[in-house]
Amino acid sequence: MGKSLSSPGQRNLIMYTITILPGHDRNGDPEPFEALHLRPGDTIAIVGPTGSGKSAFINDIEVFAQGDTVTGRQILVDGAPPPERFVRDPSCKPVALITQTTKCLADLTVQEFLSMHLRARKIEEGDRIAETINLANQFTGEPIRSGTRISSLSGGQTRSLLIADAVVISHAPIILLDEIENAGIFRDRVITCLKESGTTVIFVTHDPLVSLLSDRRIVMGNGSVRAVLEPDGAEASILRQVTEMDNYLSSLRERLRSGEILSEQVAAI
Amino acid sequence: MKLIIVAGPPSAGKTAVIRQILRNLPKRSAAYLKIDVIYATEDEEIAAEFGIPAKKLISGDLCPDHAGIMVTADALGWAEEEGAEYLIIESAGLCLRCTPYTTQSLGIAVISAISGTHSPYKMAPMIALADIAVVTRVDLVSQAEKEVFREGIRDVAPDVEIIETNAIVGTGMRYLMQMIEGLEEIVEESAITLRGNPPLGVCTVCIGKKEIGWNHHFGVIRRLDDVENLFRGE
Numbered sequence: 001m002g003k004s005l006s007s008p009g010q011r012n013l014i015m016y017t018i019t020i021l022p023g024h025d026r027n028g029d030p031e032p033f034e035a036l037h038l039r040p041g042d043t044i045a046i047v048g049p050t051g052s053g054k055s056a057f058i059n060d061i062e063v064f065a066q067g068d069t070v071t072g073r074q075i076l077v078d079g080a081p082p083p084e085r086f087v088r089d090p091s092c093k094p095v096a097l098i099t100q101t102t103k104c105l106a107d108l109t110v111q112e113f114l115s116m117h118l119r120a121r122k123i124e125e126g127d128r129i130a131e132t133i134n135l136a137n138q139f140t141g142e143p144i145r146s147g148t149r150i151s152s153l154s155g156g157q158t159r160s161l162l163i164a165d166a167v168v169i170s171h172a173p174i175i176l177l178d179e180i181e182n183a184g185i186f187r188d189r190v191i192t193c194l195k196e197s198g199t200t201v202i203f204v205t206h207d208p209l210v211s212l213l214s215d216r217r218i219v220m221g222n223g224s225v226r227a228v229l230e231p232d233g234a235e236a237s238i239l240r241q242v243t244e245m246d247n248y249l250s251s252l253r254e255r256l257r258s259g260e261i262l263s264e265q266v267a268a269i
Numbered sequence: 270m271k272l273i274i275v276a277g278p279p280s281a282g283k284t285a286v287i288r289q290i291l292r293n294l295p296k297r298s299a300a301y302l303k304i305d306v307i308y309a310t311e312d313e314e315i316a317a318e319f320g321i322p323a324k325k326l327i328s329g330d331l332c333p334d335h336a337g338i339m340v341t342a343d344a345l346g347w348a349e350e351e352g353a354e355y356l357i358i359e360s361a362g363l364c365l366r367c368t369p370y371t372t373q374s375l376g377i378a379v380i381s382a383i384s385g386t387h388s389p390y391k392m393a394p395m396i397a398l399a400d401i402a403v404v405t406r407v408d409l410v411s412q413a414e415k416e417v418f419r420e421g422i423r424d425v426a427p428d429v430e431i432i433e434t435n436a437i438v439g440t441g442m443r444y445l446m447q448m449i450e451g452l453e454e455i456v457e458e459s460a461i462t463l464r465g466n467p468p469l470g471v472c473t474v475c476i477g478k479k480e481i482g483w484n485h486h487f488g489v490i491r492r493l494d495d496v497e498n499l500f501r502g503e
C-alpha cells in the first residue's frame with residue numbers, strides 16, 4: 001500500500017491517497033458529493049462559519065471514520081478501509097493532527113521529549129533532535145532551545161515544534177492543522193515546507209493567506225461539505241496582493257516589537 | 270453471564286468508557302455495579318440513562334478491590350436474576366496496587382493520556398494484569414505525546430491490548446467492542462479467582478493501629494533502609 005517518494009533529508013515518505021465518502025449534514029440529509037480524493041502533496045483549506053463542521057471533518061480523517069462518527073462519513077486509504085494498525089498504533093498512523101488546544105503536557109525538556117519520541121518510534125537519534133528544533137525555529141519567531149521545558153513553551157512555539165516533529169520524526173504523510181493561524185507562526189513557511197516535503201496538508205482556517213495558498217478549498221455549512229472549490233490560478237492576482245499585505249503587516253509587527261514609533265505617512269487603501 | 274471489570278485511577282474516564290460500551294451493547298443487556306470508597310453517583314446516572322439495573326457499593330474502610338472481591342459472586346447472582354447478559358463492574362482502584370481483575374472476565378484498565386508521562390509505571394500491576402488498556406483523553410494531546418505515553422504502557426505490559434479513545438465521543442470504541450464480542454461466557458462461577466496476588470496479609474495498620482514506626486507493628490513490617498520493595502506486581 002502506498003508509494004515511496006524521496007523527500008528532503010534523504011528519507012522516504014510513504015504516500016497515500018485518502019478518499020472521503022459522503023455522510024450527512026446535521027439534519028440527516030446526504031452530503032452533495034460523491035467522493036473526495038486527497039492526493040500526496042495536496043494543500044487543502046477547510047472554510048466555513050464557526051460550528052459548520054470543519055473540525056468534525058478533519059477529525060473524521062484523524063480517526064479514519066467508518067460511518068461511526070456524528071457525520072456518518074467513511075474514510076478510505078488507497079481505495080480501501082485502512083488496516084487496523086493505522087488506527088490503533090500511533091507509530092503506524094499516517095496522520096498527525098495539531099489543533100489550537102493540542103497540549104504538550106510532558107514535564108520534560110524539548111531535548112528529552114524528542115528523544116523519547118524517537119525511542120517510541122525506534123529511530124536512531126543521529127541529528128534528528130537538532131533538525132527538528134531547527135525546523136521548528138523556521139516556523140516561529142521566538143527561538144526554541146533544546147533545554148527549554150516543554151511546559152513553558154508559548155502557543156506558537158508548541159505548535160511549531162509539533163509540526164516539525166510531525167515532519168522530521170513522525171514522517172506523517174498527512175498533517176491536519178485546526179485553526180493554528182492565531183498562534184503566531186509563519187504560515188507561509190509552514191505551507192512551503194510541507195509542500196516541498198510532499199506532505200498532504202489540510203488547514204481548517206479563517207485566514208485569507210492560508211486559504212489562497214491552498215490548492216483547493218472545501219466549504220462547510222450545517223455539518224456538511226457545501227462545495228469544493230479549485231481556483232486553479234484564478235486567484236493568483238489576489239494572492240500576490242495578500243502576500244504583499246501580509247509581508248507588510250509582518251514588517252510592522254517586527255518594528256512594533258523592537259520598540260519603534262511608526263510615524264511614516266501612508267496613502268489610504 | 271459475561272463479566273467485564275473496569276479499573277483505573279479516579280477521574281480516568283472509567284464511567285465515560287462504560288457509557289460508550291453500554292451505547293454499543295444490545296439495549297438492556299447489562300447490569301452495572303460501581304464500587305467506590307466514599308462517594309459515588311454513577312449507579313443512579315447509569316440506571317436513568319440506560320434503563321438497566323445498577324447498584325453501588327461503598328467500601329468505606331476496606332480497599333475497594335478487597336470489597337469488590339467479597340461481593341462479586343453475589344453481584345453475578347444479582348445480575349443473573351435481573352436477566353442481564355453482562356455484568357459490568359467499575360472499580361475505584363485507588364491504591365494502584367490491588368488489581369480487581371478475575372479469571373473468566375474481561376479486565377479493562379482505563380488511564381488518562383494527560384495523567385503524566387510516568388503514570389503507567391506507577392500503575393504497573395493495574396495495567397499488566399488487564400486484558401486491555403484504554404487510554405482516554407487522546408483528544409487533548411499531541412500525536413508525539415500519545416506515542417510516548419504508549420511506550421510507557423508497553424514498558425510495563427508488553428502484551429496488553431491498547432485502545433486510544435476520546436471517551437466522550439467514542440472514537441476507537443469499535444476495537445473495544447470487538448473484544449467484548451469475543452468475550453466468553455463464565456463457565457464455572459465457583460472457579461473464578463483473582464488474577465493477581467493480593468497484597469501481603471492483613472497488617473496491624475489495616476486493623477486500625479495508628480502509631481507510626483515499624484516497631485509498633487507486627488506482621489509485615491518494613492524499615493526505611495530495607496532496600497527492595499516488598500511487592501513488585503506479578
Ligand SMILES: Nc1nc2c(ncn2[C@@H]2O[C@H](COP(=O)(O)OP(=O)(O)OP(=O)(O)O)[C@@H](O)[C@H]2O)c(=O)[nH]1
Pocket residue numbers: 277278279280281282283284285286361405406407408409434435436437
Ligand atoms: N476530553 C475528554 N474528557 C474525558 C474523556 N474521558 C472522560 N472525560 C471526562 O473526564 C471526566 C471524568 O470522567 P469519568 O468517566 O467520570 O471518570 P471515572 O474514571 O469514572 O471517575 P471516578 O469513577 O469518579 O473515579 C468527565 O467529565 C468526563 O466527561 C476523554 O476521552 N476526553
Ligand SMILES: Nc1ncnc2c1ncn2[C@@H]1O[C@H](COP(=O)(O)OP(=O)(O)O)[C@@H](O)[C@H]1O
Pocket residue numbers: 023024025026027048049050051052053054055056057070071072222223224
Ligand atoms: N454532520 C454532522 N452531523 C451532526 N453533528 C455534526 C455534524 N458535523 C458537525 N457536527 C457537530 O457540530 C458541532 C460543531 O462542529 P465543529 O466541527 O466543531 O465546527 P467548527 O469546527 O466548524 O466550528 C460539533 O459538536 C460536531 O460534533
Ligand SMILES: [Mg+2]
Pocket residue numbers: 054055056178
Ligand atoms: Mg473547529
Ligand SMILES: [Mg+2]
Pocket residue numbers: 283284285311359
Ligand atoms: Mg466513574
Ligand SMILES: [Zn+2]
Pocket residue numbers: 332333334335364365366367468
Ligand atoms: Zn488495595
